[in-house]
Amino acid sequence: MKLYNTATRKLETFKPLSGVVKIYTCGPTVYARAHIGNLTSYIYWDLLIRALKISDYKVKRVMNFTDVGHLVSDADEGEDKMEKGAKREGKTVFEVAEHYIDLFKKDYTALELQEPDVWARATDYIAEDIEAVNAMTANGFTYETADGVYYDTSKFPEYGDFARLDLSGLKAGARIEFSDEKRNASDFAVWKFIKPGEKHEMRWDYLNRPGYPGWHLECATIIHKELSEPIDIHTGGVDHIPVHHTNEIAEMHAMTGRELAKYWVHCAFITIDGEKISKSLGNTYSLDDLSERGFSPMDYKMWVLSGHYQGTRNFTFESLEAARNRRLNWRNRIALLYQLSSESEHSAPFSSGRSGALARVLGPSEKGSRIFASARDDGGNSMVLTQVLDAINNNLNSAEAFALIDNSELSLDDWGKIDELFGLRLIADSPIISEELQALVSERETARAAKNYARADEIRDELATHGFTVKDTSDGPVWQYLH
Ligand code: AMP
Numbered sequence: 281m282k283l284y285n286t287a288t289r290k291l292e293t294f295k296p297l298s299g300v301v302k303i304y305t306c307g308p309t310v311y312a313r314a315h316i317g318n319l320t321s322y323i324y325w326d327l328l329i330r331a332l333k334i335s336d337y338k339v340k341r342v343m344n345f346t347d348v349g350h351l352v353s354d355a356d357e358g359e360d361k362m363e364k365g366a367k368r369e370g371k372t373v374f375e376v377a378e379h380y381i382d383l384f385k386k387d388y389t390a391l392e393l394q395e396p397d398v399w400a401r402a403t404d405y406i407a408e409d410i411e412a413v414n415a416m417t418a419n420g421f422t423y424e425t426a427d428g429v430y431y432d433t434s435k436f437p438e439y440g441d442f443a444r445l446d447l448s449g450l451k452a453g454a455r456i457e458f459s460d461e462k463r464n465a466s467d468f469a470v471w472k473f474i475k476p477g478e479k480h481e482m483r484w485d486y487l488n489r490p491g492y493p494g495w496h497l498e499c500a501t502i503i504h505k506e507l508s509e510p511i512d513i514h515t516g517g518v519d520h521i522p523v524h525h526t527n528e529i530a531e532m533h534a535m536t537g538r539e540l541a542k543y544w545v546h547c548a549f550i551t552i553d554g555e556k557i558s559k560s561l562g563n564t565y566s567l568d569d570l571s572e573r574g575f576s577p578m579d580y581k582m583w584v585l586s587g588h589y590q591g592t593r594n595f596t597f598e599s600l601e602a603a604r605n606r607r608l609n610w611r612n613r614i615a616l617l618y619q620l621s622s623e624s625e626h627s628a629p630f631s632s633g634r635s636g637a638l639a640r641v642l643g644p645s646e647k648g649s650r651i652f653a654s655a656r657d658d659g660g661n662s663m664v665l666t667q668v669l670d671a672i673n674n675n676l677n678s679a680e681a682f683a684l685i686d687n688s689e690l691s692l693d694d695w696g697k698i699d700e701l702f703g704l705r706l707i708a709d710s711p712i713i714s715e716e717l718q719a720l721v722s723e724r725e726t727a728r729a730a731k732n733y734a735r736a737d738e739i740r741d742e743l744a745t746h747g748f749t750v751k752d753t754s755d756g757p758v759w760q761y762l763h
């Protein structure tokens with residue numbers, strides 16, 4: 281597998297550090313329902329995990345929930361997002377966290393994303409955070425201000441390297457309230473003190489004062505505890521590069537002197553109708569909003585996977601419709617293969633004219649006789665499947681993989697593997713027509729032969745209520761999914 285590594289800005293061949301590939305994903309801040317922009321990254325990382333597993337790697341994966349300490353800006357300014365969410369909803373931060381963790385897991389499952397081995401909640405690691413701050417302090421990397429314990433970035437000369445930051449232009453104290461005592465502009469809080477009178481429900485005593493961990497620390501301590509550094513792959517959004525991941529790396533360096541991760545993989549942002557996703561534009565669509573407009577989570581996943589994770593993608597409802605049609609088309613190709621394989625059981629060798637008609641339904645690239653050749657179930661990868669896997673193994677190029685699938689002949693066995701790779705419920709959402717409905721398809725044929733078109737139409741309508749339609753070909757009818 282080749283991955284574009286943000287640390288080196290190069291496409292690199294993935295070489296695991298040990299027998300188990302250790303992966304960490306920065307998870308959501310659980311103060312609001314995830315919008316479709318938030319969800320894109322988890323879809324891409326699921327593909328990464330599935331591709332590794334299909335390539336026989338053992339994977340251990342940890343993902344966190346940020347339920348404390350992520351301030352409204354990614355730096356140390358503004359309110360804690362969790363406290364803000366609690367105020368908005370008239371609930372406690374704990375209730376807000378519970379609620380949005382549940383909703384996130386629901387979305388995660390609806391998208392058929394494989395669960396990490398560990399879901400790590402930031403507030404379950406406070407003791408480890410405190411240990412980590414103590415270690416950083418003992419190693420000479422921190423100093424205390426009235427506002428908290430700060431990381432002295434001048435003690436880590438490589439601080440700006442990861443994000444290629446130019447630190448010379450930053451002036452200390454220019455941006456941050458309560459930070460007159462900050463020594464360098466890039467210094468950041470590893471622990472924040474709660475000021476007397478400040479409302480902050482989540483609080484822990486440290487250094488004889490109430491406080492809470494700085495946002496980045498949770499990821500460093502969770503990785504240290506659950507995976508142990510260095511890990512193989514760390515994933516996140518491009519927005520994480522200049523602050524969050526830069527600070528995670530610095531913290532691990534100060535805690536243990538060790539590297540945090542070998543490969544860093546970041547996905548680009550999506551826009552909606554050419555605009556940034558924002559509450560004020562009313563385009564923070566959740567999966568439920570899509571479903572109200574008739575689109576399933578799988579349609580959305582199809583949309584995400586039809587582009588590359590590093591490309592800035594523009595979401596429109598037209599493009600979502602195209603993704604839905606593509607998935608329907610794939611499921612109908614599976615339906616045709618079911619019909620071909622069940623017919624072949626009854627009339628071997630299957631080489632009648634019917635194959636030609638079915639091939640026409642399948643589309644121009646699919647020549648009947650060759651479909652039969654590839655409809656075998658020998659357990660091995662067909663050439664197409666190998667090419668699809670190659671595309672994914674080349675920096676997760678799902679766009680190229682999808683184009684190959686569109687333009688290739690595939691067996692049922694191939695489709696099963698494609699489903700395993702992409703998690704698109706292609707097989708699960710493609711049931712074989714029931715015997716009763718199959719009987720209706722046959723009855724419709726009889727009615728048509730007897731020129732009883734009224735009955736034939738009636739049957740077509742009846743099939744439609746079950747989500748099926750019939751396509752007439754010169755060699756007979758084939759059933760298809762309507763949606
Ligand atoms: P938050 O929970 O608000 O911290 O957001 C979680 C993560 O979602 C962000 O850090 C980004 O990596 C990702 N994200 C937010 N907006 C978008 C977007 N428009 N497209 C892709 N990813 C996004």
Ligand code: ZN
Pocket residue numbers: 305306307499524528
């Ligand atoms: Zn993180």
